[in-house]
Amino acid sequence: MEAEEGEVFDIELEQSLLEANRRLAEQNRALLDRYGVKAIDVMGSVGSGKTSLIARMVELLRDRYRIAYIAGDLTTTIDADAIARYGVPVVQINTGKECHLDANLVAKALKRLDLASTDLIFIENVGNLICPAEFPLGSHQRLVVVSITEGPYVVVKHPYIFMEADLAVINKIDLAEAMEVDVDKLEADIRTVNPSLRTVRTCCRTGEGVEEVIKALGL
Amino acid sequence: MEAEEGEVFDIELEQSLLEANRRLAEQNRALLDRYGVKAIDVMGSVGSGKTSLIARMVELLRDRYRIAYIAGDLTTTIDADAIARYGVPVVQINTGKECHLDANLVAKALKRLDLASTDLIFIENVGNLICPAEFPLGSHQRLVVVSITEGPYVVVKHPYIFMEADLAVINKIDLAEAMEVDVDKLEADIRTVNPSLRTVRTCCRTGEGVEEVIKALGL
Numbered sequence: 001m002e003a004e005e006g007e008v009f010d011i012e013l014e015q016s017l018l019e020a021n022r023r024l025a026e027q028n029r030a031l032l033d034r035y036g037v038k039a040i041d042v043m044g045s046v047g048s049g050k051t052s053l054i055a056r057m058v059e060l061l062r063d064r065y066r067i068a069y070i071a072g073d074l075t076t077t078i079d080a081d082a083i084a085r086y087g088v089p090v091v092q093i094n095t096g097k098e099c100h101l102d103a104n105l106v107a108k109a110l111k112r113l114d115l116a117s118t119d120l121i122f123i124e125n126v127g128n129l130i131c132p133a134e135f136p137l138g139s140h141q142r143l144v145v146v147s148i149t150e151g152p153y154v155v156v157k158h159p160y161i162f163m164e165a166d167l168a169v170i171n172k173i174d175l176a177e178a179m180e181v182d183v184d185k186l187e188a189d190i191r192t193v194n195p196s197l198r199t200v201r202t203c204c205r206t207g208e209g210v211e212e213v214i215k216a217l218g219l
Numbered sequence: 220m221e222a223e224e225g226e227v228f229d230i231e232l233e234q235s236l237l238e239a240n241r242r243l244a245e246q247n248r249a250l251l252d253r254y255g256v257k258a259i260d261v262m263g264s265v266g267s268g269k270t271s272l273i274a275r276m277v278e279l280l281r282d283r284y285r286i287a288y289i290a291g292d293l294t295t296t297i298d299a300d301a302i303a304r305y306g307v308p309v310v311q312i313n314t315g316k317e318c319h320l321d322a323n324l325v326a327k328a329l330k331r332l333d334l335a336s337t338d339l340i341f342i343e344n345v346g347n348l349i350c351p352a353e354f355p356l357g358s359h360q361r362l363v364v365v366s367i368t369e370g371p372y373v374v375v376k377h378p379y380i381f382m383e384a385d386l387a388v389i390n391k392i393d394l395a396e397a398m399e400v401d402v403d404k405l406e407a408d409i410r411t412v413n414p415s416l417r418t419v420r421t422c423c424r425t426g427e428g429v430e431e432v433i434k435a436l437g438l
Contacts, residue, residue, distance in 0.1 A: 046348060046372075073376065074377065099350050149369075150264075157293060159294060175397070
């Protein structure tokens, strides 16, 4: 069985698109730094617990930081509504059929926030473990959330996002036994892909491990 | 809160790329029809149970049909190896960083199969609920697998793939209670998005519901 290499229709355009995104990401970062705002890009598949994790962090951090939230979603405002309940400014980006946020969309979202009155922005990426990896947004840190329920191969099948991340969160650890998933093996897989990537285990439903995520992010 | 429309860098190219894919998909379909081969595109997120469902169907159908399997995966051969165990011809497509199969990749895979000795091909798409929807492969039917563990919003957040599908499978129903997910609500969401889409509930771990999927596919 021989592996067939993947091909794209036009490699050069792909490169120029990624390059354009990188330049816009640098502009976003410079803008954030000018206002002293820290931004965290939260990536992960659908249902992994990105919104629950952000909600828990907002709960624990809102007395110390002026927080804002940017939500990427294909069509709904479910996540945006969930975080707006905490009284933080929320910008919703509907990506339509696009499977990831890009620096251009985030640049537009940043224009809608009062950066001078903001310390910390959580950017929730579209639920997808593949494409967001290639599109930096200008955030200071990238966090990837995986859930026990995504099965034993979730890390080895998605190496690129773990290479790009600064912190990995393994969520829904309370279901590890029922799902017959070996969490130590998942952590070992993460170390193989990216030896310097720190991993935290959480159960965002109960809040377990969320303080440790906050510490790992230096917040 | 106003929704911000998603933008792509170059709409025209995107259109021509989708158009090129559609033409290649038609060619794939014509080739399959010439040999009397039926192809089924199996889509769904990571860990939803696509490979398990295909394995169960191969088990039940291999005495009646000469089956082949095309596996799309970013980097690993885990799924291909799982199905190869059943002694069916397997073609592995490594998509690298691409988040979906396209008709061009499937055309190449079809060249590696002996179509004259094949009745039925299962094409397992890359684990992703977004992009595969836009890229028909030339298959006769498209099946989307969602898992209870993907949470209560998995359908409303990914309407496009349910619009494109011919059959929806709700998998891991044994975990519905533990995950506090209302399966009737998921089915109602599917009907809202695509009133003509048939839905089957399965537990691919035990095989529950797989016979019904086979029937729904007309096999």
